[in-house]
Amino acid sequence: MPTEAYLLLGALLFALGAAGVVTRTNALSVLIAVELMLNAVNLTFVAAARRYAELDGTVVAFFVITVAAAEVAVGLGIVIDLARRKTSVDVDEASDLRG
């Protein structure tokens, strides 16, 4: 498989994730979309690592996985707090800082 195919798939997934982040109102869906974006990037890194036969991309991908785990923990924490305060996990409900 040519590297371009991986890159194309990565870009596609990233765009899907970004669209999800912007359009979804459910906080959990937003988190899932963020996860999709992260993994799209991971795919791109790994594809590049394979293409150049070097380990750098792989290493970064592992880093991203680790950070993503932390991010999910923090994100779920925020979602739980949101649910407690607003009795729903709709991110549009949390617009108290409107200027």
Add this chain to the structure above:
Amino acid sequence: MTLALLVALPLAGAVPTAVAGGLVGRRTVGSIATLFIALSFGAAVAMAQAFAAGKTQLVAELGPWLPIRGADLSLVITPVTVPLVLMVTGVSTLIALYSIGYLAHDTGVRRYFAAIDLFVFAMLLIVVASNLLLLFAGWELVGLCSYLLIAHWRDRPAAAAAGVKAFVVNRVGDAAFLVGLFMFLGLVNTVDLAEITRRVQPALQQLTVEANAQLFAASVLLLIGALAKSAQLPLHVWLPDAMEGPTPVSALIHAATMVTAGVVLLVRLGSVLHPDVLFGAAIIGVITALFAAVVALAQIDHKRVLAWSTISQIGLMFVGAGVGAAFAALFHLIAHAFFKAALFLGSGSVMHATDEELDIRRLGGLARRTPLTTIAFACGAAGLAALPPAAGFFSKEAIAAAVMDRPILLVGVLATSALSALYAARLFALVFVAPPSSDQARHARESPPVMLVPLLALAAGALVFGALVAGGTVPLGVTPSAEAPLALSLTSAALALAFAAAGLAIYWRGPRAIVPARVSNAARAGFGFDTLYLAAAVIPVRAIAQVLEQGSEALVQLIADLVGRAVIAGSALARRMQGGYVRSYEALLLAAAVALLAYWSIR
């Protein structure tokens, strides 16, 4: 070195007096300030001895100043300026000493003595500056100090107004002086006085029409500067009001220093100024002298009599300087410094003795109560009246001799002398001889020794100085251009004696009206110059200022409003971005990232 010290000492005295004067007692402040002036006088004496031993010039180059040809920090003293320096420092020392007693209960002595020291410094700078620009610095400083000193009692509205008036009128002259200075710079490309003299003098005969006009204009401007500083018509209005200051200040400003600056300038620039302008100075001088003498005759405030007589006497000096008789001008300048300082300090002593009484109609009989003040005042008045053998007799005779060949000027000078004798006698008779007419006068008490000693020293100077110069004991650095013929001496002596006797006889028994009240009131008010300036300058300027004030207020208001509105409009835009929705922030973030990527990939 001595020359630099001479000028630096009063300045050195001003700084600690101003900075640390609050740490010591009032008397100590005054003593320190006086000491520095006295030291400066010592330096002057040392220099006078060097000159007596045959020196012809002393120069002190202190360093470069401005990148203009001749504008260095350098001082020069010649035999002509030596007596001036001696007079300025000597008389100022006595006046400062007197001030210690006079202002013993004043809370502002620190301010006062710092200004006095600075004043002496500034005046010395005018006398010994080697170039016009440095002279101008002294010129401006003198103006500043006069403002500070005249308005010394700053919580009195009249004193504050008088200070401002002196400052503003002087600004008119200062502006003219500065422009004239620049014209000279354009004409000869240097501000060094000696060099200006060297270049202008030979060129005077073969000037082109254009250069002649330029020299004329520059001279006129410098003359205007001199007129303002020396309180000559029509810029004399500040001086009578300056009597609001403490009396020793009047003695300092109006006898020894500031007002003589114009004469000093004319004498130092005598060979440079356009001859027609110089003669114009003599004409203005004689008109001023007569005018002020008449006004002095009508005053009822003893300090104001002296103030107007100062204007009148400076007019005589202008006559001397204007006809090129440097000797006569300087002689009268120094003689005047002695007798006028004695008179002013005597006047202060009278005020001290009588609870600040200024109205001569409410004084009288002080000869019994304050004998020493009376003696000193009599010496000063004799000098002013030009009674032989007091100082004024010889110096006025010198001026009269200098204008022998110009009958109009001669008549003016003699008439002024006669009138001065009359008002000096009137003043003396009303204050000291006439029967006392108020409780203050009846209960007058003599001043303390710290005031009497300088007073008597000045009185002695007023009495003997003229004879010393005329007899040749004290050299003035310039020789008289004309010897007074015997007839002239006799005439002026007779005039002075007759008018003084008349004045004494008329006012011996108290105030008396000899002219209609309308005339004397007009004269007392200085013939309406103040009203004229009020209408012609003060009121229009105030009106313009008011319009500008309102206009500027409106403008500031408008700018402030605009700034406020711009901020509100800008923040309305910025508010839109802060919608509070996480998703819109995310979209913004994404759009920014895409835009950034697009930019990088295009570049």
